Amino acid sequence: MLKSVGEAVEFNHVSMRYPGTESNAVTDANVHIKAGEFFSFLGPSGCGKTTLLRLVSGFLDPTEGEVRIGGKDMRGIGPNKRPTAMIFQNLALFPLMSVAQNIGFGLEVRGVSKTERLKKAVELLELVDLPGVENKMVGDLSGGQMQRVAIARGLAVEPAVLLLDEPLSALDLKLRQHMRTELRKIQRRTGVTFVYITHDQGEALTMSDRVGVMTGQGVIDQIATADQLYNEPQTAFVADFVGENNAFAGAVTETDGDYAILNTESGSLKGRNRLNLNSGQKAIAFVRPEAILLAEDSTAVENILKFTVKNLSFEGSFITVFLDTPGGQTCVMKQNNDGSTPLMQTGTEIKVCFSAENTQLLPYGEVSYA
Numbered sequence: 428m429l430k431s432v433g434e435a436v437e438f439n440h441v442s443m444r445y446p447g448t449e450s451n452a453v454t455d456a457n458v459h460i461k462a463g464e465f466f467s468f469l470g471p472s473g474c475g476k477t478t479l480l481r482l483v484s485g486f487l488d489p490t491e492g493e494v495r496i497g498g499k500d501m502r503g504i505g506p507n508k509r510p511t512a513m514i515f516q517n518l519a520l521f522p523l524m525s526v527a528q529n530i531g532f533g534l535e536v537r538g539v540s541k542t543e544r545l546k547k548a549v550e551l552l553e554l555v556d557l558p559g560v561e562n563k564m565v566g567d568l569s570g571g572q573m574q575r576v577a578i579a580r581g582l583a584v585e586p587a588v589l590l591l592d593e594p595l596s597a598l599d600l601k602l603r604q605h606m607r608t609e610l611r612k613i614q615r616r617t618g619v620t621f622v623y624i625t626h627d628q629g630e631a632l633t634m635s636d637r638v639g640v641m642t643g644q645g646v647i648d649q650i651a652t653a654d655q656l657y658n659e660p661q662t663a664f665v666a667d668f669v670g671e672n673n674a675f676a677g678a679v680t681e682t683d684g685d686y687a688i689l690n691t692e693s694g695s696l697k698g699r700n701r702l703n704l705n706s707g708q709k710a711i712a713f714v715r716p717e718a719i720l721l722a723e724d725s726t727a728v729e730n731i732l733k734f735t736v737k738n739l740s741f742e743g744s745f746i747t748v749f750l751d752t753p754g755g756q757t758c759v760m761k762q763n764n765d766g767s768t769p770l771m772q773t774g775t776e777i778k779v780c781f782s783a784e785n786t787q788l789l790p791y792g793e794v795s796y797a
């Protein structure tokens with residue numbers, strides 16, 4: 428079995444501004460990706476993800492700061508001299524060449540013999556669970572199979588770091604979900620450091636050891652594991668972007684140990700104050716749809732509010748309830764459907780509650796529906 432050794436990738440105060448542009452594509456990135464880690468950058472379109480990868484591959488040099496691979500400063504080291512390989516969104520395979528020729532392409536450039544290249548291609552096809560197709564034309568493969576060939580080609584040059592730029596986005600949903608597990612498996616088998624970029628949170632959260640969430644201009648808001656991002660977001664952007672969330676904006680009226688009270692248009696809300704907000708500060712209380720309960724089913728004494736049922740969406744194992752709040756916004760509640768839950772009537776007023784523990788207070792920031 429092929430086993431490369433993964434290397435660490437460090438961004439130390441890295442900023443990047445393209446010549447002739449007004450703003451940064453990457454702003455003060457500080458990320459230490461561990462050797463052998465599956466690390467993803469997640470962020471909306473145009474936030475600077477591809478730019479970050481190009482800084483690692485050597486197609487770009489940072490305007491400020493340094494990129495290190497395996498502890499070595501990469502400044503002045505060209506793309507061909509770096510221990511990296513890149514997989515592009517469109518895969519960039521050669522459709523009129525055989526699978527083996529595609530996989531061996533980078534090796535041919537390096538002067539590896541034809542017999543060696545074929546041997547390597549056969550081994551790599553085993554590794555990516557696509558054995559026996561070395562003589563097929565790439566144009567005759569399915570999307571998922573091409574994906575595997577692209578990964579095999581990336582791994583053929585034995586990179587310490589594999590850079591993947593939204594490689595699944597061209598696949599249909601089912602295949603994309605299947606390939607998530609496959610990519611993770613391949614990464615574990617090889618030990619190569621994977622730096623993966625995507626705007627799809629499902630991908631980032633399911634595959635990665637850690638995720639860096641980016642806002643515009645290449646600012647990295649938070650670097651954490653999937654469950655930390657979901658349960659303990661550090662900024663309003665992360666709370667809003669990762670998973671579904673309800674946002675109630677207001678001002679802090681009182682702090683109380685690990686908790687604080689926020690005055691919002693929907694009422695006074697108590698929540699966790701992990702970032703030590705002060706009285707008077709503008710903030711948002713975030714509550715996940717699954718944390719909103721019917722008051723009659725709960726023992727919570729905080730955050731009991733009266734909302735009006737706007738409409739329902741029955742989704743099998745759960746029911747999504749859209750509620751109108753006194754503040755004039757829509758609040759989303761998700762109820763598990765155990766078969767006994769009576770459907771709520773549109774237009775009725777219900778009492779809901781959510782515990783202070785499940786309510787996250789974060790400094791005010793632009794979100795999609797606060």
Ligand SMILES: Nc1ncnc2c1ncn2[C@@H]1O[C@H](COP(=O)(O)OP(=O)(O)OP(=O)(O)O)[C@@H](O)[C@H]1O
Pocket residue numbers: 445446448451452470471472473474475476477478479626
């Ligand atoms: N060669 C370039 N010259 C000038 N500006 C550029 C160049 N490449 C990218 N940009 C700008 O830098 C910013 C970040 O671009 P980048 O391609 O890194 O974003 P991205 O997160 O990969 O986006 P997407 O998800 O759409 O691929 C954008 O505002 C983009 O317009």
Ligand SMILES: [Mg+2]
Pocket residue numbers: 476477478592
């Ligand atoms: Mg991109």
